[in-house]
Amino acid sequence: xxxxxxxxxxxxxxxxxxxxxxxxxxxxxxxxxxxxxxxxxxxxxxxxxxxxxxxxxxxxxxxxxxxxxxxxxxxxxxxxxxxxxxxxxxxxxxxxxxxxxxxxxxxxxxxxxxxxxxxxxxxxxxxxxxxxxxxxxxxxxxxxxxxxxxxxxxxxxxxxxxxxxxxxxxxxxxxxxxxxxxxxxxxxxxxxxxxxxxxxxxxxxxxxxxxxxxxxxxxxxxxxxxxxxxxxxxxxxxxxxxxxxxxxxxxxxxxxxxxxxxxxxxxxxxxxxxxxxxxxxxxxxxxxxxxxxxxxxxxxxxxxxxxxxxxxxxxxxxxxxxxxxxxxxxxxxxxxxxxxxxxxxxxxxxxxxxxxxxxxxxxxxxxxxxxxxxxxxxxxxxxxxxxxxxxxxxxxxxxxxxxxxxxxxxxxxxxxxxxxxxxxxxxxxxxxxxxxxxxxxxxxxxxxxxxxxxxxxxxxxxxxxxxxxxxxxxxxxxxxxxxxxxxxxxxxxxxxxxxxxxxxxxxxxxxxxxxxxxxxxxxxxxxxxxxxxxxxxxxxxxxxxxxxxxxxxxxxxxxxxxxxxxxxxxxxxxxxxxxxxxxxxxxxxxxxxxxxxxxxxxxxxxxxxxxxxxxxxxxxxxxxxxxxxxxxxxxxxxxxxxxxxxxxxxxxxxxxxxxxxxxxxxxxxxxxxxxxxxxxxxxxxxxxxxxxxxxxxxxxxxxxxxxxxxxxxxxxxxxxxxxxxxxxxxxxxxxxxxxxxxxxxxxxxxxxxxxxxxxxxxxxxxxxxxxxxxxxxxxxxxxxxxxxxxxxxxxxxxxxxxx
Amino acid sequence: xxxxxxxxxxxxxxxxxxxxxxxxxxxxxxxxxxxxxxxxxxxxxxxxxxxxxxxxxxxxxxxxxxxxxxxxxxxxxxxxxxxxxxxxxxxxxxxxxxxxxxxxxxxxxxxxxxxxxxxxxxxx
Numbered sequence: 001x002x003x004x005x006x007x008x009x010x011x012x013x014x015x016x017x018x019x020x021x022x023x024x025x026x027x028x029x030x031x032x033x034x035x036x037x038x039x040x041x042x043x044x045x046x047x048x049x050x051x052x053x054x055x056x057x058x059x060x061x062x063x064x065x066x067x068x069x070x071x072x073x074x075x076x077x078x079x080x081x082x083x084x085x086x087x088x089x090x091x092x093x094x095x096x097x098x099x100x101x102x103x104x105x106x107x108x109x110x111x112x113x114x115x116x117x118x119x120x121x122x123x124x125x126x127x128x129x130x131x132x133x134x135x136x137x138x139x140x141x142x143x144x145x146x147x148x149x150x151x152x153x154x155x156x157x158x159x160x161x162x163x164x165x166x167x168x169x170x171x172x173x174x175x176x177x178x179x180x181x182x183x184x185x186x187x188x189x190x191x192x193x194x195x196x197x198x199x200x201x202x203x204x205x206x207x208x209x210x211x212x213x214x215x216x217x218x219x220x221x222x223x224x225x226x227x228x229x230x231x232x233x234x235x236x237x238x239x240x241x242x243x244x245x246x247x248x249x250x251x252x253x254x255x256x257x258x259x260x261x262x263x264x265x266x267x268x269x270x271x272x273x274x275x276x277x278x279x280x281x282x283x284x285x286x287x288x289x290x291x292x293x294x295x296x297x298x299x300x301x302x303x304x305x306x307x308x309x310x311x312x313x314x315x316x317x318x319x320x321x322x323x324x325x326x327x328x329x330x331x332x333x334x335x336x337x338x339x340x341x342x343x344x345x346x347x348x349x350x351x352x353x354x355x356x357x358x359x360x361x362x363x364x365x366x367x368x369x370x371x372x373x374x375x376x377x378x379x380x381x382x383x384x385x386x387x388x389x390x391x392x393x394x395x396x397x398x399x400x401x402x403x404x405x406x407x408x409x410x411x412x413x414x415x416x417x418x419x420x421x422x423x424x425x426x427x428x429x430x431x432x433x434x435x436x437x438x439x440x441x442x443x444x445x446x447x448x449x450x451x452x453x454x455x456x457x458x459x460x461x462x463x464x465x466x467x468x469x470x471x472x473x474x475x476x477x478x479x480x481x482x483x484x485x486x487x488x489x490x491x492x493x494x495x496x497x498x499x500x501x502x503x504x505x506x507x508x509x510x511x512x513x514x515x516x517x518x519x520x521x522x523x524x525x526x527x528x529x530x531x532x533x534x535x536x537x538x539x540x541x542x543x544x545x546x547x548x549x550x551x552x553x554x555x556x557x558x559x560x561x562x563x564x565x566x567x568x569x570x571x572x573x574x575x576x577x578x579x580x581x582x583x584x585x586x587x588x589x590x591x592x593x594x595x596x597x598x599x600x601x602x603x604x605x606x607x608x609x610x611x612x613x614x615x616x617x618x619x620x621x622x623x624x625x626x627x628x629x630x631x632x633x634x635x636x637x638x639x640x641x642x643x644x645x646x647x648x649x650x651x652x653x654x655x656x657x658x659x660x661x662x663x664x665x666x667x668x669x670x671x672x673x674x675x676x677x678x679x680x681x682x683x684x685x686x687x688x689x690x691x692x693x694x695x696x697x698x699x700x701x702x703x704x705x706x707x708x709x710x711x712x713x714x715x716x717x718x719x720x721x722x723x724x725x726x727x728x729x730x731x732x733x734x735x736x737x738x739x740x741x742x743x744x745x746x747x748x749x750x751x752x753x754x755x756x757x758x759x760x761x762x763x764x765x766x767x768x769x770x771x772x773x774x775x776x777x778x779x780x781x782x783x784x785x786x787x788x789x790x791x792x793x794x795x796x797x798x799x800x801x802x803x
Numbered sequence: 804x805x806x807x808x809x810x811x812x813x814x815x816x817x818x819x820x821x822x823x824x825x826x827x828x829x830x831x832x833x834x835x836x837x838x839x840x841x842x843x844x845x846x847x848x849x850x851x852x853x854x855x856x857x858x859x860x861x862x863x864x865x866x867x868x869x870x871x872x873x874x875x876x877x878x879x880x881x882x883x884x885x886x887x888x889x890x891x892x893x894x895x896x897x898x899x900x901x902x903x904x905x906x907x908x909x910x911x912x913x914x915x916x917x918x919x920x921x922x923x924x925x926x927x
Contacts, residue, residue: 002915009908017902018895027882031901034894035826036862041894044870062910131821147892165825711877763874 010047019132028176030208038166041158042172044763049797052091056083057156057803062788063088065797069758069766069779079151081311083327086155089305089322090182093760094159095303096706097323101186104128104193106378111175121388125404127397128196132188137186138422149184152325156182162398170762171707190323191426195419197296198341199266199451199470203532204349209259210480210612213631220636223528225661226519227645231464231540232265233454234503234521234636235510242501244381244526247476250490255482256351258411260400266384269533269721273340274455274542276514276560277464277505283552288458288743291557292329292338293727296736298703299769300712302756304737307426308784309433316433317750317784319737322711322760326429330591330737331748333786334436335459336741341513343531346418348493349478350395350486353591354412363487369394393747396420397488414486416493418471423449428469428540437624438506440464445469446499454515460743466513467504468520472497475528498784511547515539516726536568536641537724545726546684554751557740562777563726567614569600572644579671584597589679605696605720605775612693614722615681619674623658630659640686640724701729703755703771705762711763717755719775729775740778751779809840812835813854818862824892829855829898830905837909844907846892856899859922863891 014527014782020031033039039139049065061084071088075081089097090289102108106123108116139146163332172178211219273294281639282287290519294305304319309327318330325800329338350496354371355361361368371391391398395414399404406413424447431444441457448455452470473480473493484491505513511560520529543622545560585593592612599609620630624647625637646653647667647796656667665673682693691697701719705712721727721734739752757766770780789795816832824831833851842850844901867875867887875887 002911006908006911006915011913013830013904013908016900019828020827020901029909031827034890035821036859036866036894036898037821037826039868039894040874040897041866043865044872044874045866047868071921144840166822212842597913709881760879765871765873 003042012352016117018622023176023209028174032155032176033173033350033735038164039098042166043173043761045763047091049799051162052087053162054084054155054158055469056154057801059803060800062798064788064795066783067794067796068306068770069104069796070306070308070783072783072785072788073310075309075311078148078313081309082148082152083155083158085309085320085325086152086157086182087159087195087309088155089320090159092395092694092758093301093305093322093566094156094163094179095171096760097156097190098182098186098534099171099706100193101189101323104196105132106127106191106376109378109380109386111177111381114383117263117380117386120378121404124388124390125397125415126196126200126264127399127415127420128189128276129419130392130397130468131417132185134420134422135191135424136185136187137428139184139424142424142427145424145430146184148430149187149325149426152187153182153184158542161613169760174707174709185424188322190321192419194321194620197271197416197451198453199346199419200417200767201269201343201531201533202347202349203636204260204347204483205260205482205530206262206634207529207635208255208257209631210635211255212257215686216388222642224533224642227536227641228643229540230519230534231543232519232521233468233515233539234505234525235508236522236524238505238521239391239473240501240525245474245495245498247474247499248490249581250476250479251480256485258351258413258787260405260411260482261407261599261633264399264405265635265696268297268733270676270728270730271341272517272535272538272728273412273721274514274516274525274538274561274726274728275338275340275454276512276546277336277458277466277543278546278552278557279458279464279511283548283742284465285459285742285744287745288462288464288554289300289554289557290331290336290338290456290458290464290737290739290741291561292340292456292737293561293728293735294329294339294737295734298701298704298729298734298736298755299703300714300756301760302736302754306752306754306756306782307757308782309314311752311787312645317782317785319752319754324426325607327428327433328429329737330433331741331750331784332433332435333748334461334743335441335457336743336748337432337441337455337457338739339406341456341517342454342470342520343533343535344452344470344472344515344520344529345517345531346450346470346473348416348484349399349492350484351414352393352395352398352412352486354413357409357757358547359412360566362393363668364394365487365489393486395492409755413483418450418452418473419473423471431737431781437461438465441465441503442467452462454517454520456513456515458741458743460748463507464511464513465504465506466515468502469499472502472527472529475530477528478530479528481530493607501527510547513543514542514546516542516558521527521589530638535724536639538728541565541567541726542771554740558779559725561735561738561740562721563602564720566601566603566610566613566722567724567757568617568640568724569599569642570605572603573599573613573645574646575648576620577667581668581672584672585675588683589676592679592682594778599747603695603720603722603725605718606694608693608695609697610720610722611698612678614698615676615678619677619681620670623670623674623677626659627655699731701734701775702732703768714768714771717771733773738778748784750782750784752782753779805840805842806846809836809847809850809906809925810857811853812836813851814843817898817902818857819864821858827901830857833902833905834895834909837906838913838920840910841913843911844910847906847910848903852899852903855902856895859895860891861896862902863894867891
């Protein structure tokens with residue numbers, strides 16, 4: 001009897017322990033997660049810096065941490081420097097850096113289960129891992145660079161091996177898994193993630209479909225490549241003194257016809273940025289100033305991590321990518337640099353004809369070439385593995401076929417993407433971090449393949465310049481704008497632009513250089529530089545601002561980065577108002593109308609005009625281009641700027657009709673109807689949200705945790721701006737780092753801020769500590785010294801680690 | 804007295820030694836304590852429950868105050884709880900139950916051995 005009682009208790013105990021250790025529904029294992037020793041609670045305690053242990057050093061290294069939690073690393077050799085950077089990246093951001101590489105390599109299902117399978121398949125079909133492996137192979141030949149990445153990797157692993165169950169980052173506890181070892185390949189994967197975010201933009205499949213549907217004339221009417229209004233990055237009428245590389249002319253191109261219901265997820269079209277450098281002629285202190293502001297997804301933990309790296313060979317500071325050694329946007333004792341995305345189309349799709357269903361051979365240039373097949377295993381949490389065979393051609397991996405997003409066995413599209421090519425970007429950053437003058441900057445940029453960037457730079461010796469760096473295929477006009485024929489040799493990229501032919505300017509007469517993702521040049525540049533996604537507004541505003549400033553101060557530059565001028569509204573709204581018949585407006589509508597009429601076009605946080613305008617604009621655009629919504633395949637609509645151009649130049653277009661009504665509307669009807677729609681929609685919004693429609697409320701800028709856990713987000717940020725505005729803070733996108741550097745030869749001064757904090761731990765007060773200042777336009781002065789700082793109130797930790 | 808001493812012992816052991824071993828080994832302390840002291844199973848359960856519960860409550864309060872409740876508020880929301888205090892109570896009850904079952908189990912084993920020697924009905 002008593003034995004049975006004991007056995008029953010033992011069973012009860014075992015069941016209870018078992019239940020506490022397994023995940024139930026979406027919750028983490030309760031006992032594991034909630035106990036005070038190793039549960040999530042421990043993450044609520046601020047890590048003590050005295051736990052930092054650097055035991056793999058070759059020489060003594062001093063680490064200082066300032067009150068923003070920015071590490072200042074003073075090493076005596078470069079390997080120790082990157083070793084410590086790796087350690088600190090992991091110390092503050094381990095979960096983020098690992099999660100990003102897992103996502104990039106298409107392994108999310110291992111952590112979050114089946115729901116990520118489609119995303120994982122896309123990642124592998126895009127060939128991200130394949131690209132990283134190619135890069136890894138070529139990097140093995142560059143021993144110097146590899147040695148530094150290896151040192152970085154060792155630093156990350158030193159931190160990982162110091163972890164116990166209790167001090168794992170919270171996300172590991174929530175999702176119930178553990179970190180793996182870091183590898184060099186993972187650092188390369190991180191760069192591919194950047195390429196995926198920045199250089200994969202294309203509309204090849206969509207535009208091919210539209211071309212077939214609309215015919216060439218109408219397609220060109222709706223989707224022109226450039227407008228006269230554009231103020232290109234390289235000023236108009238710049239002469240180029242090199243001999244153009246010749247290409248095979250292709251006549252009578254016939255593009256293959258394919259339509260796809262769901263094309264691969266696009267990188268966010270709002271990814272943009274602005275940067276500029278002003279020469280000392282136009283600054284109050286007489287020194288060049290460089291400003292850089294990359295607009296990306298607003299994430300927590302932040303995309304960027306600030307760090308100061310000092311060794312006998314280098315003294316550089318700025319922001320780095322957790323998972324990657326070196327500084328990506330920053331400055332050193334002699335130069336400062338910043339990037340914006342160059343946007344140019346470097347991804348094309350080739351239609352492949354296979355010999356038969358075995359897909360072992362495909363047609364090319366009258367011959368049959370062999371494919372290579374790779375079976376990809378997708379491990380899935382709490383489920384069986386999924387297998388997908390990816391066929392590789394010499395163009396690249398088959399992204400679309402009958403097993404993945406293609407509708408039949410005839411649809412086989414190979415992806416040719418510059419990011420697939422082996423490249424050595426890290427060398428660029430190692431060199432750029434050490435560059436002292438224009439010559440060394442250019443040498444560093446010559447190694448940069450992608451994602452192609454507009455690098456603006458300035459030096460303390462007074463030079464300013466801008467180079468559009470990246471590996472660009474030589475293309476004939478319209479090559480790669482539409483699907484290409486994978487069996488036709490003439491449809492292949494015939495070569496690459498030499499770095500000497502890259503667009504670049506140095507010390508222009510106007511005394512500033514700038515870029516904001518707009519068209520790179522006018523037609524004098526002899527190469528085809530198409531992208532469907534060049535920006536039409538920020539670049540013009542930026543240059544107009546820069547033109548007016550003759551003696552720039554720090555405050556002027558800050559104002560430019562926070563400029564809320566809504567260029568799109570400024571251009572189109574007067575026309576929209578003019579077309580509106582006020583006779584039929586009710587009281588509220590009239591008040592909205594008058595508000596808009598008297599608006600100064602600044603989208604400041606507390607203004608309500610922006611909310612009215614954006615709502616109206618939204619209804620206007622969706623009813624104007626509603627004809628497109630009847631298309632069942634992937635498509636795109638004309639751009640904002642081109643819409644403005646069309647409605648102001650073409651008073652009669654069949655598109656003005658609203659399909660859902662019986663009447664045939666004209667432009668005036670369209671304006672009036674959509675104005676009423678927007679007024680109704682705003683009234684509804686006010687009712688449901690019981691808030692006023694001030695722009696910040698209506699827009700609700702939210703910095704989102706990478707896992708989209710609502711309670712780890714910071715929402716309702718008090719900031720103006722929007723896409724197409726220099727202060728590009730839209731709902732979930734915006735300035736992910738703002739930096740201003742004054743290149744005083746006696747000592748470079750720098751200011752910066754980003755919407756987040758150095759610590760990636762949602763339980764740390766630092767996690768979101770900079771967001772309010774970022775939103776309101778404040779900056780942090782960055783501490784930048786040549787040697788460890790003695791007795792400074794801003795230093796919270798100093799320790800010299802012995803070898 | 805026996806009851807109070809048990810609570811104190813279990814409380815102190817789980818408070819100070821919990822960090823040295825995996826979290827669930829709390830159940831081992833409580834099983835041993837439950838084995839050593841003689842009492843009825845219900846009393847054993849309650850002492851194990853209260854001992855661990857009190858230790859966890861004080862540990863959690865300490866952590867939470869030091870961390871300014873930043874994280875516990877967020878996690879409470881994720882678990883659809885109204886406050887972080889509810890989360891502290893739930894966590895502690897989870898620990899308490901573990902302690903309670905552990906103690907009762909320890910005592911039940913003891914009972915198997917001492918069955919023949921003592922015939923005091925009060926103990927059973």
